[in-house]
Amino acid sequence: MDSYSIESIKKKNRMPARLDFLQSGTGLILGLFMWAHMFLVGSIILGKGSFNFVAKTMELAFLSDTGHGFPIAVFFAVLTVFTLFLIHALLGVRKFPISWKQHRIIRDQMQMMNHTDTNLWYIQVITGFVMFFAGSVHLYIMLTNPGSIDPYLSADRIVSGNMWPLYLILLICVELHGTIGLYRLCMKWGWFAGKDARKSRKTLKALKNKLTIFFMSLGVFALLVFIVIGINHRDKVGERYNKHEPAVEQGQAEEQVQAEEQVPVEEHVQTEEHVQADEEIPAEGHEPEEAQPADVTHQ
Numbered sequence: 001m002d003s004y005s006i007e008s009i010k011k012k013n014r015m016p017a018r019l020d021f022l023q024s025g026t027g028l029i030l031g032l033f034m035w036a037h038m039f040l041v042g043s044i045i046l047g048k049g050s051f052n053f054v055a056k057t058m059e060l061a062f063l064s065d066t067g068h069g070f071p072i073a074v075f076f077a078v079l080t081v082f083t084l085f086l087i088h089a090l091l092g093v094r095k096f097p098i099s100w101k102q103h104r105i106i107r108d109q110m111q112m113m114n115h116t117d118t119n120l121w122y123i124q125v126i127t128g129f130v131m132f133f134a135g136s137v138h139l140y141i142m143l144t145n146p147g148s149i150d151p152y153l154s155a156d157r158i159v160s161g162n163m164w165p166l167y168l169i170l171l172i173c174v175e176l177h178g179t180i181g182l183y184r185l186c187m188k189w190g191w192f193a194g195k196d197a198r199k200s201r202k203t204l205k206a207l208k209n210k211l212t213i214f215f216m217s218l219g220v221f222a223l224l225v226f227i228v229i230g231i232n233h234r235d236k237v238g239e240r241y242n243k244h245e246p247a248v249e250q251g252q253a254e255e256q257v258q259a260e261e262q263v264p265v266e267e268h269v270q271t272e273e274h275v276q277a278d279e280e281i282p283a284e285g286h287e288p289e290e291a292q293p294a295d296v297t298h299q
């Protein structure tokens with residue numbers, strides 16, 4: 001009886017609901033941020049100049065007289081995202097199975113129910129766990145090097161800094177986690193539910209799959225472009241991109257300069273050869289004449 005009265009006067013704890021709300025909010029912001037992020041990083045597909053423009057705009061270069069921008073702006077942007085990322089991850093850890101026994105129970109129930117959305121939740125748990133480490137590494141690097149985002153420096157980081165395996169794993173996880181997360185948010189809060197909930201769930205799931213494929217392909221393609229640039233730039237690691245000399249043209253220009261430098265040298269060599277030849281011809285021409293009488297004299 002006592003315990004009943006204690007329970008009944010105890011105020012309802014709203015904390016779990018608030019934490020859930022905070023997790024949904026941070027997840028929504030991060031999910032939308034990742035779409036923007038993938039487009040910004042994907043600008044490398046359009047060329048080094050496009051990526052450089054994006055990077056410089058993020059550094060607010062248009063506000064500085066020198067055009068160099070303010071890497072501190074990137075620092076604060078990364079700090080904000082990193083904080084949201086950590087809050088979101090720590091709130092997510094609450095829902096992780098914390099023992100092998102709990103994990104087994106979840107797996108058994110999943111097999112028994114065979115429910116797609118429950119399976120999606122499990123994918124989110126696994127990808128979220130991986131992202132906690134891989135995402136933290138990436139964000140820490142960005143936080144401590146806010147001024148080192150440029151087509152060459154980024155490609156150097158990916159190839160010569162051996163970041164590509166981490167980016168590939170992070171990319172797969174983030175694209176699965178992000179789109180599943182946004183889909184589950186729609187389901188949880190009833191967004192885009194329409195009149196026929198069953199139909200809209202099907203539509204949203206199809207959209208989720210398409211978005212995952214789109215952003216994953218965009219990311220893989222961008223990563224491949226970075227890898228090609230990074231391989232070609234291996235002997236100049238740490239050298240910044242110069243927007244006045246785009247790399248392809250720069251390479252061609254270098255060849256042209258070399259070619260132009262070689263022309264006078266070759267001409268010079270040819271001229272010398274001609275002079276030598278001219279000098280030799282009369283000498284050769286003279287010798288027989290001189291030798292003949294000599295020979296004749298000897299005979």
Ligand code: HEM
Nearest residue numbers: 077078081135142149154157167170171174219220222223
């Ligand atoms: C404001 C915060 C962020 C900034 C400024 C940023 C910046 C960048 C940049 C410049 C790259 C190109 C590679 C490089 O330079 O190293 C990149 C790649 C990448 N970032 Fe971020 N990032 C941020 C947040 C995040 C977050 C929160 C995630 C996910 C947890 C993430 C996941 C990735 C992935 C997966 C790639 C590889 C992209 C690809 O495969 O094409 N980033 N990021």
